[in-house]
Amino acid sequence: MGRVYNFSAGPAVLPEEVLKSAAEEMLDYNGTGMSVMEMSHRSKAFEEIITTAEADLRELMNIPDNYKVLFLQGGASQQFAMIPMNLMKNKVADYIVTGQWAKKAASEAAKYGKVNKIASSEDRTFSYIPDCSDLPISEDADYVYICENNTIYGTKFKELPNTKGKTLVADVSSCFLSEPVDVTKYGVIYGGVQKNIGPAGMVIVIIREDLITEDVLPGTPTMLTYKTHADAKSLYNTPPAYGIYICGKVFKWLKAMGGLEAMKARNEKKAKLLYDFLDESKLFKGTVEKKDRSLMNVPFVTGDADLDAKFVKEAKAAGLENLKGHRSVGGMRASIYNAMPYEGVEALVTFMKKFEEENL
Ligand SMILES: Cc1ncc(COP(=O)(O)O)c(C=O)c1O
Numbered sequence: 233m234g235r236v237y238n239f240s241a242g243p244a245v246l247p248e249e250v251l252k253s254a255a256e257e258m259l260d261y262n263g264t265g266m267s268v269m270e271m272s273h274r275s276k277a278f279e280e281i282i283t284t285a286e287a288d289l290r291e292l293m294n295i296p297d298n299y300k301v302l303f304l305q306g307g308a309s310q311q312f313a314m315i316p317m318n319l320m321k322n323k324v325a326d327y328i329v330t331g332q333w334a335k336k337a338a339s340e341a342a343k344y345g346k347v348n349k350i351a352s353s354e355d356r357t358f359s360y361i362p363d364c365s366d367l368p369i370s371e372d373a374d375y376v377y378i379c380e381n382n383t384i385y386g387t388k389f390k391e392l393p394n395t396k397g398k399t400l401v402a403d404v405s406s407c408f409l410s411e412p413v414d415v416t417k418y419g420v421i422y423g424g425v426q427k428n429i430g431p432a433g434m435v436i437v438i439i440r441e442d443l444i445t446e447d448v449l450p451g452t453p454t455m456l457t458y459k460t461h462a463d464a465k466s467l468y469n470t471p472p473a474y475g476i477y478i479c480g481k482v483f484k485w486l487k488a489m490g491g492l493e494a495m496k497a498r499n500e501k502k503a504k505l506l507y508d509f510l511d512e513s514k515l516f517k518g519t520v521e522k523k524d525r526s527l528m529n530v531p532f533v534t535g536d537a538d539l540d541a542k543f544v545k546e547a548k549a550a551g552l553e554n555l556k557g558h559r560s561v562g563g564m565r566a567s568i569y570n571a572m573p574y575e576g577v578e579a580l581v582t583f584m585k586k587f588e589e590e591n592l
Contacts, residue, residue: 237576240554241383241529241567242406242427245576250481268477273470281473282466285480292486295415295438302437302458303466303476308333308405308424310456311435312340315401315420317452319374319443320345326373328393331358331382332560333403338377344449348373351393357561358385360521364393375399375419381407381526383427384558386519386565388526392417399443406528408436409486410570411496419443428528428569430479434472486570495570499527502568502577506530509581515539515588519563533563534591540564543587550583 238245261268264277271278286301295301304310315337316325323345327338329352341347348370351362369376376395381388383406392400399419408423415421420439426432437458444458454460460468466476489495507525510518510532519531534540540563544556557563568577 236551236553237572237579238553239566239568239572239576239580241558241565242424243432244427244567244569245571246430246478247482247485247571250478250485250571253481254478269474271473273467273473278473281477281480282471285476285483288480288483288487289436292409292483292492293413293415293438298441299415300437300439300441300444300458300462301466302439302461303471303479304435304437304461305433305472306435307426307432308403308422308435309336311403311422311437312337313343314456314458315375315377315422316341316344317449317456318445318458319399319401319420320449321447322372322374324348324370324372324374326350326367326370326376326398328352328362328364328367328376328378329354330361330387330389331379331385333383333405334377334379337379337403341377345374350376353387357519358382358387359519359524361387361389361524364389364391366394369394369396369398373398375401377401377403379403379405381405381410381528383529383567384531384560384565386526386529386531387521387524388528390524399440406567406569407526409492409495410499410528412492425475425479427567428571429482431475434475434479436479482571496527498574499568499570502572502574503527503530505574505577505581506566506568509584513584513588515592516564516584519561528569529565529567531557531561531563531565533557537562539591542591546587547580547583550579552580552583555580 326348338347350367353360353362376398380402401420405423406427408428422437424435444462516532547555555564557565
């Protein structure tokens with residue numbers, strides 16, 4: 233069997249060129265006679281891999297010099313604790329709750345201090361992004377937290393919240409590198425890489441230098457202190473070396489594709505194809521308020537759970553995999569990350585049209 237179109241929300245599709253190149257280098261990386269998996273993280277070869285990966289990411293995102301880039305383990309969920317442990321100097325933080333991941337992050341932070349939920353879209357199953365232009369930001373808040381793209385619900389902040397001068401912290405796991413961002417607007421940008429960048433098992437944290445201090449909550453483990461990793465250039469202990477190597481290849485791929493402006497145009501074109509079809513379909517319908525639609529995760533339903541299940545099953549048989557919606561919302565979800573080609577979305581829409589004709 234050949235490769236399928238994989239619409240998984242994560243771990244997710246990676247660029248074929250990257251996988252092929254990694255396969256070619258599997259037994260002998262660049263004349264070292266070993267795989268990157270087998271190599272010391274203190275070796276010259278690996279030093280070059282991690283330094284190049286960081287430099288390429290800095291170039292892609294135009295990351296200013298006063299921000300550190302950290303390649304860490306523990307996935308995005310570990311940041312739910314690491315952020316309050318490192319940033320809650322006043323033990324107060326404001327959370328905007330637009331989905332399960334922001335909710336989980338807020339509950340975790342509540343273990344360490346006072347969490348104010350200053351806005352939420354839970355009243356309508358997280359199908360929209362609340363107006364965040366004039367929220368009751370807490371005077372003593374150490375930071376304001378958002379999940380910028382809500383993987384499960386398919387919403388995205390098109391405009392960042394007005395934090396009234398407070399540090400913005402954003403989980404960008406499912407929109408990482410999908411379009412240009414202005415890094416200076418954030419104190420911390422972080423994301424698990426297993427959606428848009430690389431293999432599971434690592435998280436990238438981009439953090440402004442003044443937020444990296446020794447003044448962390450008492451009892452914060454060494455491994456969960458940003459300063460540990462910033463001082464050691466992500467080599468305090470054995471890093472997720474193979475993951476960093478694959479991410480580095482994806483950064484090179486993104487540069488060759490024309491960078492984040494080009495990715496944005498490509499992602500908009502792909503998403504438009506699917507959303508336009510959903511808007512005209514008599515069987516399928518998108519579940520998200522139009523203005524807040526994500527370019528990366530597209531949930532949709534027929535309104536009939538049995539028909540949804542039939543669709544997912546028949547789509548799989550047609551080589552369109554992982555279209556089942558998240559267990560908390562049901563229906564379908566197509567994740568169309570950077571590495572999903574336009575042809576993949578075309579194949580999905582063609583299949584949906586056929587399914588509609590047969591089942592309406
Ligand atoms: C937006 C978002 N945040 C956090 C997570 C959790 O990531 P991890 O499994 O790396 O902890 C996910 C998905 O898995 C996600 O989509």
